[in-house]
Amino acid sequence: MKIKFKKKRLYIHLVLGLIWIGLAILRIWEEGNAGWMDYGFLLVGTLYLGHFLYDSYHQYIVIKNEIVRKNMLYGFETKMVLDEITSVQNTSGYYILKTKTKTKSLKIDLALVEVESLIRLKSFLENLKLQQDHGNC
Incomplete structure (x- = not known):
């Protein structure tokens, strides 16, 4: 049995990831080259998207085979x-x-x-x- 996250939490991570990636693309497009901040924006956006994908797939709690497992990103x-x-x-x-x-x-x-x-x-x-x-x- 999977105990799911609220959709609002999942979509907040998706939207934040897209916003950060959008900001990075916008800055690169306006300036013509990528600076260290642009790479930081891309990294943060990618992490948020990864968090969204991980939480969407694994969800919050899984009860299976007599084990209760609380899933958290980054292996915890x-x-x-x-x-x-x-x-x-x-x-x-x-x-x-x-x-x-x-x-x-x-x-x-x-x-x-x-x-x-x-x-x-x-x-x-x-x-x-x-x-x-x-x-x-």
Whole structure:
């Protein structure tokens, strides 16, 4: 199951990337040659476009094969095995999943989650919590 980013977040990265690349092209076209700032604009625009593509493909949270994985650009991802989750806290716009060892936690920002995915996530976490409650009794 994929928990998707809000489309607004994705499109903001797309628009910012296109604006930065557009500024670089405009500056190069007006001046006739590329300076270091123009290359900087191209780099920033390319990074924003890359961020858009990465987030569009991988999305925010993936729950698959008994593993919860939070995808983040530049290789920073957090993985957690479902069986190791002991508590789910809902605090001020975040879900915080904690493990038995309490050294590992996964923080899910609800403001980044698409509405339909948020409903599925809440349902999934409620069922997970119910299963744990029954298992501990």
